Amino acid sequence: MSLKREIVTIDGPSGVGKSTISRQVARALSFTYLDTGAMYRAVGFQLQEEEVDFTDEAALEKSLQMIVLDLLPAVEEEDDVGVFVNGRDVSKVIRSPEMSMMASRVSALSPVRKKLTHMQQAIGAKGKIVAEGRDTGTVVFPNAAWKFYLDAAPEVRMQRRADQLRSQDKKVDEEELLQMIIKRDNDDQSRTIAPLCKASDAHTIDTGALTIDGVTAAILRVIQENSI
């Protein structure tokens, strides 16, 4: 059996509460929180800025080679991580629904996945990481010691996202939001490389009936009971 590493992976579709839960788990364990979705968002943002034609492989490779990503820990406990692309602070702009769709599009491109997977593996090489994403338990860290897959019905996830956007004084069209979530799920699950899917050795938690704190507690319990 391959050696397990002190890595927690938390995967699942959008809107299951992964980010908040991953941050809480990382804090409780004093591990580093790795937001892999933020990396796809940042690359999507930059490729859009440069108007790169995704079908032009040479142009895509050239652009990717030039992209320098820096991730900084959140300033406030509840904040998202700081993300800089080529020195520019994109922490806020990458969080819009449009950039979610863009991230999903670029995440289906093989050169993008290759670059970000390598970066993530380098960041996690020393262990003590809580990695959050879609493929962290299947592709990025297949030897992680503790793997979780969070799930919830699309309607539950839409309602959570709507509440979150409203709390930021943003206008919300619930039907449109639901359709975006369903489309993103389909895109993430049906792409040929590293599709969103549960690792066979991951613990599945349905977050629909649990509070955020309840899910975090459940995860910490599993980790405690399965110490390496």
Ligand code: DC
């Ligand atoms: O977790 P998020 O909503 O910030 O992710 C944005 C998009 O990035 C998501 O639709 C799919 C993609 N993604 C991915 O393909 N693999 C990951 N490990 C993380 C995110």
